[in-house]
Amino acid sequence: MSPDKMRYQANQIATFFASQPEDEQIDGVADHINKFWDPRMRSQLFEIADQSTEGFKPMVVAALAKINRPEKIGSAG
Structure with a gap:
């Protein structure tokens, strides 16, 4: 995926969570990415x-x- 598309997708998640209570926004973004984005x-x-x-x-x-x-x-010895 291109860097621009990656930024766009991450920013779209942040845009969604901006409507949530402020104390839940950052955790919401991280939780969404952890759950729905594969390791790659x-x-x-x-x-x-x-x-x-x-x-x-x-x-x-x-x-x-x-x-x-x-x-x-492959980073481990």
């Missing part, structure tokens, strides 16, 4: 965000700390 998508999200969080809504950036980062395949 989450891995790509972190590859993009580790380079730059530019283009991501602040709610997505805040949720990154709560999103399960997949382990890199």
Whole structure:
């Protein structure tokens, strides 16, 4: 998936959760991504965000700390 499409999808989730109570928004974004994005998508999200969080809504950036980062395949000895 292109980085622009990845940003767009993550930002769409944040747009949805913006209508939720403020104390539930970040957890809602992280929970949704953890439940519905496969490890490859989450891995790509972190590859993009580790380079730059530019283009991501602040709610997505805040949720990154709560999103399960997949382990890199082949990274263990």
